[in-house]
Amino acid sequence: xxxxxxxxxxxxxxxxxxxxxxxxxxRDLSARIVEDQAQLGGKxxxxxxxxxxxxGGVVPSTGxxxxxxxxxxxxxxxxxxxxxxxxxxxxxxxxxxFECTSATGNKYxxxxxxxxxxxxxxYPKRLPIEGIEHFEQTNLHYTIYRLDDFIDKKVxxxxxxxxxxxxANELKDKVKELHLIHRKGQFKAHEAQINELLExxxxxxxxxxxxxxxxxxxxxxxxxxKLKNEQTGRMETLPIDDLIVNIxxxxxxxxxxxxxxxxxxxxxxxxxxxxxxxxSIEGIYxxxxxxxxxxxxxxxxxxxxxxxxxxxxIRQHCYPLIQDSIVLSTFHEGLKQRRKG
Numbered sequence: 591x592x593x594x595x596x597x598x599x600x601x602x603x604x605x606x607x608x609x610x611x612x613x614x615x616x617r618d619l620s621a622r623i624v625e626d627q628a629q630l631g632g633k634x635x636x637x638x639x640x641x642x643x644x645x646g647g648v649v650p651s652t653g654x655x656x657x658x659x660x661x662x663x664x665x666x667x668x669x670x671x672x673x674x675x676x677x678x679x680x681x682x683x684x685x686x687x688f689e690c691t692s693a694t695g696n697k698y699x700x701x702x703x704x705x706x707x708x709x710x711x712x713y714p715k716r717l718p719i720e721g722i723e724h725f726e727q728t729n730l731h732y733t734i735y736r737l738d739d740f741i742d743k744k745v746x747x748x749x750x751x752x753x754x755x756x757x758a759n760e761l762k763d764k765v766k767e768l769h770l771i772h773r774k775g776q777f778k779a780h781e782a783q784i785n786e787l788l789e790x791x792x793x794x795x796x797x798x799x800x801x802x803x804x805x806x807x808x809x810x811x812x813x814x815x816k817l818k819n820e821q822t823g824r825m826e827t828l829p830i831d832d833l834i835v836n837i838x839x840x841x842x843x844x845x846x847x848x849x850x851x852x853x854x855x856x857x858x859x860x861x862x863x864x865x866x867x868x869x870s871i872e873g874i875y876x877x878x879x880x881x882x883x884x885x886x887x888x889x890x891x892x893x894x895x896x897x898x899x900x901x902x903x904i905r906q907h908c909y910p911l912i913q914d915s916i917v918l919s920t921f922h923e924g925l926k927q928r929r930k931g
Contacts, residue, residue: 595699596620596670597908598901599690601677602706604632606878606893608664610704613901615667616922619908622670624677624690624698630664631657632708636733637753639760644889654735656890667924672698678845680874686908688873702904705861705869705876706897707844715838717748717800725803728811729832734761740832742766746815748800749836755779755787757834762790769793769828771800771817797821803833844880856882867900873907875900 598614600607603625614621629635638654645656665671675692680703683689690698714732716722722730734740734757745765747754750772756779758770770787775796777784787794797820804827806813812833817826846853846861854862854870860882867875877896879888886892 591695592697593622593670593699595687595701596622597700598622598702598704598904599624599688599698599700600669600704600706601690602632602708602878602880603627603630603664603671603673604634604706604708604878604893605660605890606708606897607632607704607706608660609894610706610877610897610901611664611669612666613898614669614904615924617901617905619901619905620669621667622672622698622700623664624672624675624692626674626676628674630661630671630673634660636714638733638735639737640756642890644891646891672696680845680849680851682851682871682873686873701873701908703874704867704897704900704904705846705874705880706878706893708879713840714835715840717803717835717837719800719803722803724810725805725812725833728809729830730803730812731832731834732836734834737761737764740765743831744829745769745832745834746771746828746830747834747836748772749834750774750777750779751836751838752779752783754834754836755783757836758792759783759786759790762792767793769795769830771795771798773797773799773820795819795826800833801825846880865899866903867896868903875903 597619598621600610600621600623603623607623611621611623634653634657640653641650642653642656643650677690678693679691681689686701688700688703737760740761741764743765744767746769747758748771755777762768770792795817798817800815801818802816803812804814814827814829817828851871856862861869861876861880863869863876863881863883865883867877869876877900878893
């Protein structure tokens with residue numbers, strides 16, 4: 591399938607890409623979002639209960655709430671949205687025409703491209719246990735959407751980083767019984783988090799790995815896990831109601847790393863850009879965590895700023911003969927109509 595030509599194709603539907611789509615509408619540009627995952631929102635899907643503090647003028651809100659608000663805002667001007675589409679190649683067909691090709695063979699045409707892939711296309715790492723995917727439909731989780739879902743349950747968390755320990759500390763007063771399983775002897779987290787963990791009644795299993803998931807014959811959920819202490823060789827069977835796995839992420843190679851367009855990169859990963867979101871390739875812009883430049887701010891607020899700069903550059907790139915002026919939301923005709931409605 592070959593698409594119609596848009597003013598810009600935004601690769602990535604996280605905070606940076608969503609705000610770029612919104613601001614494109616503010617500047618009367620046509621835009622499409624192409625997102626690898628099944629839903630918009632980016633990595634906030636993995637941290638729905640985490641409080642977000644670093645957006646100016648917004649009270650601390652959960653990742654879930656911030657994500658949903660961003661998705662709603664990003665679709666204000668009805669951009670074309672394509673999910674479950676991983677871009678694998680960008681080609682420059684003409685000076686003002688790019689073709690983005692997805693893994694499924696779909697081709698997206700636009701005058702410009704915004705790369706907003708964040709830290710890359712990632713998937714939660716699975717435990718190295720055959721058939722583990724069957725339990726992902728029942729009581730094996732890679733993130734926590736609602737802490738209250740685990741009230742009065744026996745829960746095991748596998749992991750030793752910030753997120754795993756955050757979750758353990760958040761859950762410890764809600765669950766009936768909580769186990770934290772880590773293959774190493776020390777945790778990688780902030781000292782205050784670790785101290786809170788050690789002062790609690792959470793059952794901590796260090797130097798331990800999950801060797802087997804024992805299924806319940808009634809509903810195909812996990813009824814128990816078998817643990818192995820790697821130091822002593824001791825095996826232990828642990829009955830559980832839910833298993834939460836947070837052992838990191840696996841990433842696809844990003845298309846820009848081996849692109850025939852020869853992006854200028856930093857550390858062979860980040861796209862070298864400017865404070866105006868320009869890359870080494872005219873007509874391609876980079877925003878959010880994927881771009882690096884002197885003074886880059888790696889906060890959601892910084893991603894918003896990147897998005898505005900990129901869209902302003904695209905406006906000039908696509909319509910150089912139109913006298914340019916910044917339109918404030920207060921006076922934007924489309925938003926006026928929405929306020930009246």
